[in-house]
Amino acid sequence: MVVAGRRKTIAFFIALGAGLILVTLLLYIGWVQLNWRHGVLLLLGLLLLAVLISGVVLNTIFLVREIRRNAQHDAFINAVTHELKTPVASIRLYLETLQTRAVDETKRQDFYRIMLNDSDRLLATIEQVLRTGRVGHARRIVNTPLDLDAVVEECLARARKLHHVESGSIAFLPGAPVTIMGDPEEIRAAVSNLVDNAIKYSGSDVSVTVETATVEGKFAAVRVTDHGPGIPKTELKQIFKRFYRVPGPLAARVKGTGLGLYIVRSVAKRHGGKAWAESEGPGRGSTFVLQFPLSRPAVAGER
Amino acid sequence: MSRVLVVEDEQHLADGLRFNLEAEGYDVQVADTGEAALHLLADPHAGFDVVVLDVMLPGKDGFSVMAEMRGAGQYIPTLILTARGHPDDVLKGFASGADDYLTKPFDLSILLARIGGLLRRRDWLRASASVTPPSPPPQDNFVFGDKSVDFVGLELKVRDQVFPLTLMEANVLRHLIEHEGKPVSRKKMLEEVWGLHEDTDTRAIDNFIVRLRRYLEKDPAHPDHLLTVRGVGYRFVANPPAAA
Numbered sequence: 001m002v003v004a005g006r007r008k009t010i011a012f013f014i015a016l017g018a019g020l021i022l023v024t025l026l027l028y029i030g031w032v033q034l035n036w037r038h039g040v041l042l043l044l045g046l047l048l049l050a051v052l053i054s055g056v057v058l059n060t061i062f063l064v065r066e067i068r069r070n071a072q073h074d075a076f077i078n079a080v081t082h083e084l085k086t087p088v089a090s091i092r093l094y095l096e097t098l099q100t101r102a103v104d105e106t107k108r109q110d111f112y113r114i115m116l117n118d119s120d121r122l123l124a125t126i127e128q129v130l131r132t133g134r135v136g137h138a139r140r141i142v143n144t145p146l147d148l149d150a151v152v153e154e155c156l157a158r159a160r161k162l163h164h165v166e167s168g169s170i171a172f173l174p175g176a177p178v179t180i181m182g183d184p185e186e187i188r189a190a191v192s193n194l195v196d197n198a199i200k201y202s203g204s205d206v207s208v209t210v211e212t213a214t215v216e217g218k219f220a221a222v223r224v225t226d227h228g229p230g231i232p233k234t235e236l237k238q239i240f241k242r243f244y245r246v247p248g249p250l251a252a253r254v255k256g257t258g259l260g261l262y263i264v265r266s267v268a269k270r271h272g273g274k275a276w277a278e279s280e281g282p283g284r285g286s287t288f289v290l291q292f293p294l295s296r297p298a299v300a301g302e303r
Numbered sequence: 304m305s306r307v308l309v310v311e312d313e314q315h316l317a318d319g320l321r322f323n324l325e326a327e328g329y330d331v332q333v334a335d336t337g338e339a340a341l342h343l344l345a346d347p348h349a350g351f352d353v354v355v356l357d358v359m360l361p362g363k364d365g366f367s368v369m370a371e372m373r374g375a376g377q378y379i380p381t382l383i384l385t386a387r388g389h390p391d392d393v394l395k396g397f398a399s400g401a402d403d404y405l406t407k408p409f410d411l412s413i414l415l416a417r418i419g420g421l422l423r424r425r426d427w428l429r430a431s432a433s434v435t436p437p438s439p440p441p442q443d444n445f446v447f448g449d450k451s452v453d454f455v456g457l458e459l460k461v462r463d464q465v466f467p468l469t470l471m472e473a474n475v476l477r478h479l480i481e482h483e484g485k486p487v488s489r490k491k492m493l494e495e496v497w498g499l500h501e502d503t504d505t506r507a508i509d510n511f512i513v514r515l516r517r518y519l520e521k522d523p524a525h526p527d528h529l530l531t532v533r534g535v536g537y538r539f540v541a542n543p544p545a546a547a
Contacts, residue, residue: 078387082359085386086313089407093319096411101326114315253361 006071010064017060024052072258076243079257083125087118120162125257131189132242132259135266142183145295148212148220149174151184155191156210163199169206170195175213178220181295182271190267190275191222193260194288198226200254219273220294225287231279239277240265264290305352305422306330310340310368311384312360316407320355327415337363344377351379353421355414356401358385358392366399373400380421384409445480447528447541450519452476459518466518471496475511479529479539486532487539512537 028049035041094111097103103111152172160167180187198208211223231239235246242262245251261275268275272293279286307329311317317333324331332351334340337360343349354372358365365383372381381403383396388406396404403417445452451460457473459466468476474496479487489505512531516523527543 078359082386085407086316089386089409090313090315090319092408093316093323093411097319097323100411101323107322114318118315249362252359252364 006067009067013060013063013067017056020056021053024049024056072243072245075245076258079245079255080125080129083255083257084122087122087125090118091115091122124162127189128193128257128259128263131186131263135186135263135270141186141270143181144184145179146182146184146187148178148180148187148222148292151187152191152210152212152222155188155195158192159195159199163196163206165199165206169208170199171209173209173211175211178212178214179295180220180271180292182292186267186270187292190264190290191224193264194222194224194290197260197288198224198228200256201228201250202226203228214294215291218294219291221292222290223287224290225285227285230282230284231277231286232282233279236277236279240275261288264288268292304328304330306332306350307418308340308343308349308351308354308379309333310335310337310354310360310365311357312336313357316357323411323415324418329418336361337365337368340368341371344372344379345375352425353418354379354381355418356381356383358383358387358396366395369396369399369401380425382414382417382421384414445477452480461518468518472511472515475508476515476539479537480541483539483541485538486535488536490536492536508536 028045031045032042035045094115098108098111152174156170156172159165160170195208195210199206202208205227207227209223209225211225213221213223215221229250231246238244239246240261243258244262245256245258261277265275268290273291275288275290277286277288305328307324309317309320309324309331311320311333312335314335317335321331321333332343334343340354340356341363344351344354356365356369360368363371365385369381369383372379381401383401383404384407385392385396385404386407393404402421405414405417443453443455445454449462452458452468452473453460454473454477457468457470459468459476475492478492478496489508492508493499493505512529513523516526516529519528520526528540530538530540532538
């Protein structure tokens with residue numbers, strides 16, 4: 001209902017813009033008929049026409065963008081509310097259960113496991129939100145030499161534990177060992193976000209490949225490939241925007257805040273690298289690439 | 304045992320709710336999507352007594368599930384249980400047809416009390432409905448002893464005699480028959496048969512009764528079927544005791 005309302009508003013403003021341009025054109029035609037003998041007046045009219053039309057176009061574009069941004073912000077608030085409150089609700093429910101009912105030992109252990117799991121999830125969301133605030137600023141980052149493969153290994157171990165996936169469903173193909181300079185916490189967060197996404201969007205059949213490689217002797221790249229739902233070509237850039245989630249049933253099925261990829265891109269930029277997505281289209285999986293500059297020339301790294 | 308349908312896609316919450324509701328003695332079923340819930344509810348033999356409904360579900364959200372349930376004539380008491388606590392969301396929940404709304408995180412005892420409240424309300428409604436059953440749908444015919452009334456053909460048959468009735472005579476008789484055994488006041492008859500609410504002379508009804516008695520009763524001065532209730536009105540008895 002809300003989405004339909006937003007589309008209507010956008011359509012209204014575009015129609016209004018088109019209508020105003022049409023009126024301006026008609027006025028100019030009138031102007032030409034009145035002053036067709038005076039070249040200077042015609043030129044003046046033409047200039048005015050150009051200014052008016054570009055003003056209307058700019059205004060319409062601005063309005064539509066603002067409406068979209070508002071809608072994304074609303075969706076973000078809803079998603080974060082859900083992601084923060086659901087684990088708290090669950091932990092609270094189990095605590096109250098343990099407090100008020102006689103629970104046998106096996107169930108009790110089950111409940112402890114569930115609560116720990118929920119507190120991990122809660123912490124992950126909190127970190128995501130806090131990190132978004134941090135990476136948004138051009139603060140000077142911690143700069144230490146890092147073994148990229150070791151960082152990736154760490155992230156994969158964490159992801160396997162968090163999502164309870166078999167170790168076989170995530171393959172790691174390390175390239176030549178490389179060292180990059182960066183903030184270990186941020187790089188770990190960026191790689192983890194990519195791996196988490198690959199698992200989350202794969203559904204029940206997880207098959208993810210993570211590779212590291214050296215590119216053109218200047219960059220170290222992490223490639224995360226999944227066989228999930230894929231991404232439409234038009235969305236490949238959009239998904240890195242803050243709060244953005246591809247509209248449709250998938251966004252409802254897979255919970256998320258719309259912050260993960262924004263963090264990935266911000267971290268890459270802060271380290272002088274870049275991040276992008278590749279996909280053959282819906283249903284054909286996707287690959288996310290995170291690229292950092294090497295700390296030393298590749299020759300030294302490969303020695 | 305009351306049956307509860309929990310519509311919740313978060314596995315942990317669904318399991319926790321199931322554990323607690325079962326401990327309270329409810330029979331619990333969990334649906335993890337709105338579509339699954341609607342499918343379960345569409346089965347007329349499912350017999351759910353109360354529904355606990357989440358809003359942020361994959362696919363159809365809780366508000367549309369709620370609206371579809373009510374649209375399909377399913378009036379099962381429903382509590383919306385959601386993380387969304389903005390006043391607009393609460394209003395939307397009630398507008399879509401919810402009976403109660405509780406935000407997450409919630410107090411377990413309060414959730415259980417609210418579910419209990421919904422069930423209690425439903426039981427009370429059911430109990431009051433069984434004390435005064437809705438008046439049976441109007442019949443075309445009524446047979447008592449050796450007599451029968453045809454409300455459509457406007458005829459009263461007493462043994463082999465046939466008396467034509469006026470529409471009003473038939474309506475008065477039908478009204479008394481529908482309240483068989485119970486005294487009906489003259490005022491009530493005026494209101495319900497004639498649709499009059501002002502203080503008309505209620506004695507007008509007595510003329511109808513006199514005529515009906517003439518058709519029905521063996522001895523109109525000592526009626527068996529259309530009895531006078533002093534100070535109130537009249538009472539219809541279909542099968543008077545033989546001794547009388």
